[in-house]
Amino acid sequence: MNAGGVSIPKQTFHRLPGYYNYLKLLRSEGIETVSSTTIAKDLRLGEVQVRKDLACISKTGGRPRTGFSVAELIDSIEYQLGYNRMDEAVLVGAGNLGRALLSYSGFEEIGINIVAAFDRDESVVGQTLFGKQVLPISKLSDLCQRMHILIGIIAVPGSQAQQVCDLLVSAGIAAIWNFAPVHLTVPDDVLIKNENLAASLAILSQNLSEQLAKGNLL
Amino acid sequence: MNAGGVSIPKQTFHRLPGYYNYLKLLRSEGIETVSSTTIAKDLRLGEVQVRKDLACISKTGGRPRTGFSVAELIDSIEYQLGYNRMDEAVLVGAGNLGRALLSYSGFEEIGINIVAAFDRDESVVGQTLFGKQVLPISKLSDLCQRMHILIGIIAVPGSQAQQVCDLLVSAGIAAIWNFAPVHLTVPDDVLIKNENLAASLAILSQNLSEQLAKGNLL
DNA sequence: TAGATTGTTAATCGATTAACAATC
DNA sequence: TAGATTGTTAATCGATTAACAATC
Numbered sequence: 001m002n003a004g005g006v007s008i009p010k011q012t013f014h015r016l017p018g019y020y021n022y023l024k025l026l027r028s029e030g031i032e033t034v035s036s037t038t039i040a041k042d043l044r045l046g047e048v049q050v051r052k053d054l055a056c057i058s059k060t061g062g063r064p065r066t067g068f069s070v071a072e073l074i075d076s077i078e079y080q081l082g083y084n085r086m087d088e089a090v091l092v093g094a095g096n097l098g099r100a101l102l103s104y105s106g107f108e109e110i111g112i113n114i115v116a117a118f119d120r121d122e123s124v125v126g127q128t129l130f131g132k133q134v135l136p137i138s139k140l141s142d143l144c145q146r147m148h149i150l151i152g153i154i155a156v157p158g159s160q161a162q163q164v165c166d167l168l169v170s171a172g173i174a175a176i177w178n179f180a181p182v183h184l185t186v187p188d189d190v191l192i193k194n195e196n197l198a199a200s201l202a203i204l205s206q207n208l209s210e211q212l213a214k215g216n217l218l
Numbered sequence: 219m220n221a222g223g224v225s226i227p228k229q230t231f232h233r234l235p236g237y238y239n240y241l242k243l244l245r246s247e248g249i250e251t252v253s254s255t256t257i258a259k260d261l262r263l264g265e266v267q268v269r270k271d272l273a274c275i276s277k278t279g280g281r282p283r284t285g286f287s288v289a290e291l292i293d294s295i296e297y298q299l300g301y302n303r304m305d306e307a308v309l310v311g312a313g314n315l316g317r318a319l320l321s322y323s324g325f326e327e328i329g330i331n332i333v334a335a336f337d338r339d340e341s342v343v344g345q346t347l348f349g350k351q352v353l354p355i356s357k358l359s360d361l362c363q364r365m366h367i368l369i370g371i372i373a374v375p376g377s378q379a380q381q382v383c384d385l386l387v388s389a390g391i392a393a394i395w396n397f398a399p400v401h402l403t404v405p406d407d408v409l410i411k412n413e414n415l416a417a418s419l420a421i422l423s424q425n426l427s428e429q430l431a432k433g434n435l436l
Numbered sequence: 437t438a439g440a441t442t443g444t445t446a447a448t449c450g451a452t453t454a455a456c457a458a459t460c
Numbered sequence: 461t462a463g464a465t466t467g468t469t470a471a472t473c474g475a476t477t478a479a480c481a482a483t484c
Contacts, residue, residue: 013421017412020417024401035442046476048477052476063441096317096322100318102314104314181324182243189433194235195418197322199234200411203299212392269465273468282460
């Protein structure tokens with residue numbers, strides 16, 4: 001078990017959301033403890049790997065014969081993923097994807113608040129979508145600096161993405177979540193995460209072909 | 219360089235979309251060749267890693283002094299990611315996220331066609347959104363089986379996701395792309411990829427905190 | 437106690453990095 | 461030729477897996 005500040009392996013970190021959703025399912029069914037064996041089976045992971053992952057994040061650890069406390073694991077993961085802390089972000093692009101992100105209630109749950117959306121299209125500017133104001137792009141820089149916002153979400157077409165990206169950077173944004181399927185050039189100290197939906201689906205489809213090919217050989 | 223059927227390391231595979239967008243940017247600027255050093259610098263990767271990645275995918279390989287052909291690399295990546303092949307998928311859930319996916323032109327480009335959307339809400343059933351029909355859930359099974367569709371996309375609220383998932387599985391779907399932030403239970407032979415938007419953003423925000431903390435120490 | 441389960445230590449595996457030889 | 465660049469071979473690193481001891 002882990003007292004706190006110790007660093008978690010990157011791969012383990014990326015498995016945490018999977019554990020989290022699974023554990024919430026157990027909790028909703030009234031299950032209070034679970035063994036690493038059971039988790040491993042249901043999540044299709046190795047049981048030693050699960051034990052090692054949980055050892056990284058759980059403060060109390062598990063108990064022989066009973067396993068881990070579902071509630072404690074959920075709390076630990078929420079802590080590790082920063083679901084307690086509140087963070088603010090701005091969204092650029094109030095098209096279909098932007099609206100989907102605005103309507104998505106999951107962000108609030110994990111402590112991230114989209115404070116406003118920005119768009120260059122005058123017909124949407126001024127509207128309130130899902131409780132969030134849509135402001136003109138011209139107000140972006142001022143608002144980000146005034147509110148010390150560090151996270152920007154790009155949901156504009158690829159052709160405008162670099163321009164929007166430059167604007168965000170000049171407004172003091174330190175991390176960018178980019179949905180446009182284009183390469184963005186940013187200064188070294190700006191964090192960038194590309195969410196390439198088309199590529200994700202392509203990879204799933206490739207994995208499927210491989211699995212089907214493998215199945216045919218057996 | 220790689221003739222074809224040889225297997226590509228998983229990590230390399232996941233970096234391909236990044237190379238792809240970058241190379242397309244170069245091509246749009248009229249650049250015909252590029253060195254691994256340049257790619258590494260712009261993509262913030264190790265230059266040996268880039269060379270090793272490209273060796274995996276490129277048929278022709280690079281040439282000393284000139285580097286790699288941008289066009290050839292783009293072709294090779296398209297081949298590896300299956301952008302040539304055409305695949306069909308169904309979408310369940312025509313809410314905000316579903317609409318964003320329907321409106322997203324990127325899928326066609328990579329050879330994936332969403333043949334129809336399904337929803338249980340009678341007020342959207344029968345509409346045509348972004349050129350795709352919205353059909354009642356009751357027709358899902360029949361259509362999937364008739365058209366031999368293997369990929370299903372879940373864009374419904376978490377509370378309905380498992381039910382939709384079961385329906386997809388019973389309709390013969392072999393791979394599921396799940397946007398609902400819940401754990402889905404599926405038979406062993408069904409591939410599942412969870413696209414947890416909230417978790418992705420949480421991880422970006424955590425990375426940012428770490429970077430800021432590191433910066434303060436220096 | 438016996439057995440299920442955790443946690444740790446060592447071995448293996450895959451991916452990254454470093455060093456260097458090959459090529460135009 | 462000299463130098464930039466690729467490609468390969470060996471070393472390192474991190475993550476996974478296996479074996480086993482510890483605990484309730």
